Amino acid sequence: MSLQPIKFYQTGTFTVGNRLLDESQRTVQANMRRTNSLNSGHRACQGCGEALGARYAIDAAMQAAGNRLIAANATGCLEVFSTPYPETSWQIPWMHSLFGNAASVATGIAAALKVKGRQDVRVIAQGGDGGTTDIGFACLSGMFERNDDVLYICYDNEAYMNTGVQRSSATPPAARTATTPAAGAHPGNIFGTGKNVPLIAMAHRIPYVATASVANLHDLEAKVKKAMAIHGARYIHIHVPCPLGWGSHPSDTLKVARFAVESGLFPLFEAEHGEITASQPLRKKAPVEAYLKLQKRFAHLFGEKPDRDTIAMIQAIADRNIEKFGLDSPP
């Protein structure tokens, strides 16, 4: 079909719902009967991107799995704010064991389900970037290489937030954290460090790897749905801003996430069996400043004498992503 030249606001937009579409074609989040897998009353900060991302992902997974889902959760914000005794916010069977073993616990759950002939029940492991890219990395890699039937979801807020904003291997360059203070000749996190777990996941040649953002619900849900249709090890890395740790306004959580995507700093892509199969082109390409300026963790780059060189280095990272993942909008 030909591309519609007229602009519409209701159909084909990025809004959560659309009263004009058939209910089956709207997002899971638009549904009045969505699971709310992560219930109200949790103790996440105001405007928490992780709480939002978790509900988005798990609700979508619940729908895809016909509500037969078990989750293993790493220690971290998500675990702490959702299950402080005597209340839990989870409405699904959920388990927390340790910081670094969520992937292995999920492997165990999947093994138990397999041996009991309950492969209709699906297993998710989830954790923050610390629990995924750092302390849980060995277990994660083991789960990947064994191709265990687990979907691992990393909610990446780019530092150890639960312990008070310390650097993780997912912290971006120049970002101020409690352990990469904005002091000295090169304030903030050091350039040339950190690791890209989605790419490492791809190196395991597992069936499915994707990145997603809370700022793009349609894309996120489609990826979760796709992941749930596949058996074996799967990995989705979701970018979730942390107002507290990033020094952004709670009401700007999605705006910040959008700029991360639209600047090219957080590319959205999918890979199957180690090969990139799709990427989400930028809708409204933005300079990295638009993203950085919303966050106090980058405040040292601005002010009276902006640190042009450092900003240029960050822009170079974004440009490289745009090139590598083919994020420029089609002409």
Add this chain to the structure above:
Amino acid sequence: MLQQLEGSRAIAQGIALCKPEVVCAYPITPQTHIVEALAEMVRTGELANCEFINVESEFAALSVAIGASAAGARSYTATASQGLLYMCEAVYNAAGLGLPIVMTIGNRAIGAPINIWNDHSDSMAMRDAGWIQLYAETNQEALDLHIQAFKLAEALSCPVMVCVDGFILTHAYERIEIPDKRDVDAFLPPYDPVQVLDCNDPVSIGAMVGPEAFAEVKYLQHRKQLRALELIPEIASAFSARFKRDSGGLVKPYRLEDAETIVVALGSMNGTIKDVIDEMRNEGHAMGSLAIVSFRPFPLDEVRAALVDAKRIVILEKSLSVGLGGPLSDGVRKSLSGTGIKGHTVIAGLGGRAITRKSLMDLFVKAEKDELELLNFLDLDLDIVNGQLEREKETRRSGPVAENVLKSIGTVASRIA
């Protein structure tokens, strides 16, 4: 059925009879033969309905078992030494969550210096983790204890370690009675979990608990172990009734009648101790021994009752609580508090050093003469120790201790350089 078998293979057969549903394996000497045997049984179908998972570390091994157990599967793993320490966090976690995992420890020393031989340093490091710890004296008992361990673990919803002396038991070939499958099935019903991850009845397992309830949770763990003090003898006698042999229980007294000197120990060295006692009894010495099977929970009352008429107690330990003495002694002394009975701790067999009958005989004779200190080290070569201490006094950079010790012994390793 009697079979001539390596200890590890016998244990593996016992595990298989218990029908574990998930077995996680990571190699470490000396437990490796157990999981190797289980891997084969799973592949050949001899052990059906079992997921055998090769993991990337001991931490993952126990973590997989934690997940599997929480999802309602009977779960098993085995480890030793550094491996047990590497999974330490998960060891505490499994107990805290009340998951009835059974784990074999092929007891082995902990480095540095790296050493692959037997002592009890590994399981002793986990003594406060909340697991039940049972120590086997023989391979027959090792096999039997595993069957009892699953029953105990699942009755209490508490994980159980079965500690088996590395090499001395795991690699020893003995004649072993392999229980009948039907008897095991009758003795050990399928796992009925107290809590399970179930889509039809969702729960959150592993909540964060603050000061308002943490002490209660910990106390309940303690109560569970106190309950085990009742269950362990019950299970042992039920086992005995069905399998027609005694295995397990809390403690195993040996020739305590009129004994003035009683030797207390864990695990396989009780065999040697009993031989020495037999010999000394023949020579008129009033000697006896008490093997502790259940180190956690520690059977204070049973130990006290067994020892209360003695004049002195010798506690033989394959583990050194550096800076204090021996961990077993702590429990034994506590059980004797108020009796005035003297207790002598003897650290022996560290890192696989042989505990010979002669050394024991000399030790016990000394004990009878009340010539033992509170803390003693069996067969310690003081020349080597003093030589090293001298060197350290002379020069700050005196070189690596282990290397120096080996040099002074003049072993093969020192001649390589």
Add this chain to the structure above:
Amino acid sequence: MKKPFAITLDPGSSLANHTGSWRTERPVYVDRLPPCNCACPAGEDIQGWLYHAEGGDYRRAWEALMKNNPFPAIMGRVCYHPCEAACNRGKLDEAVGIHAVERFLGDLAIREGWLPGKIAEPGAKRILVVGSGPSGLSCAYHLCLMGHRVIVMDSAKAAGGMMRYGIPKYRLPRDVLDAEISRIERMGVELRLNSKIDDLMAAMAGFDAAFLAVGAHLARRTDIPAGDASRILDAVSLLHDLEDGSPPMLGRRVVVYGGGNTALDVARTAKRLGALESLIVYRRTKEQMPAHESELNEALEEGILFKWLSTVKAMAGGSVTVEKMTLDETGFPKPTGEFEKIEADSLVLALGQESELDLLRNVPDLEIEKGTVKVNRSMMTSHPGIFAGGDMVPSDRTVTSAVGHGKKAAKNISAWLRNETCIAPEKHEIAGFDKMNTWYYSDAPRTIQPELDIARRGSTFDEVVKGLTGENALFEARRCLSCGNCFECDNCYGVCPDNAVIKLGPGLRFAFDYDYCKGCGLCASECPCGAIKMIPESI
């Protein structure tokens, strides 16, 4: 299940933790005033009726439109749509073609013979409306809806006032005009044509109130020396005569003097009547011309000529003498003393209109100022019970304003008859562009295209919507941003990290669950249309 103490918990039990106590600000749903609605002189709820059109429910859209305006088909053609100038979408790409959708709905209603849904039972009150132009008929329509008996008198042969006698057919086909007027008649409004009222006070007998809407049909004249055979006409009469079937002889070259819409109408009419050359003379510049830009552009397209900065000084011997003007520093035109002759067979003066107010001479206490009748905020003249609107009161003299006057007057007449005062509700805060989150308004991305296709099919299978026109109208309606008014996009429901937004169901919008709302403000900042406001929490 016997759950282990403290470490194992019942699902969803955090509902016991009311996180609403964290809040320092609370979100509230608001209906902000869309700029289009704010700009509409007829007081249409444009966003409101577009909402129904978006869903393909054209009947409801039309009915919503008809609440404020009885002439969608006319208005969709002749209104200069200030709504579109105000439209927030204009800052995004291009304004929504509101008039096009309005016209579509109006035409559809005519084709389908729709009547407005609820007409109150006629009561005992009788109201006289003088003049059947847009404000008179609008007032009659609204009074009729409210259950009053209305008689409209007009001196003309046909109803419609300036809609008929001022606006040329090419802008407003007469079948459309007739259809929308006759609908009002069908509703029960009595039209008495050829009924000139000479004395209002006399005519008021038997009526409880009157609405005057006689328009401004007298041409404003200027003294132009004219020689023999000079043919000077006024625009109003020209257009009136044309309508009554007696087109004037204009000749081959026509000069029109004036810069308003009427000047353009006449110039374009002249072309249609056969003039080879139709020239507009205006004393100021193109930019200063009061005529609407679209009309100007259409005139330019049709080949109408313009002479800017010129005044007509005289006409004689087949030519018009003009004087060139120049703008002073304040932008006011000043004569230069330079003259020029332009060949012309006729000169049409389009210099504005005045009202014929002779019928009011016996009305006591009536205040008249600069040829227009003074009215208060209730559209009532200084004589109680006599209301007035349209071109005869101070206004911008557009059809749309006239329609707005009629509605406003009707409301006030109805209230006055009950000895009440009609208090207009306070206007909502305007949903300015800064209140919008325009990220969500976008090109339909290719990936969603199939879904879009389904939505389109679903809506256009409706029997009343046929052909390309219906489809285009639907698309155009869907370009509406719904500024300031919830359109149930589910964003607030989706983006709340605390599930503190309750979805009430189709058409019922949403509610906040203040037990759990932490006041983060994500809903407000992600609301595309600015329908959520954060207000400080009171303790």
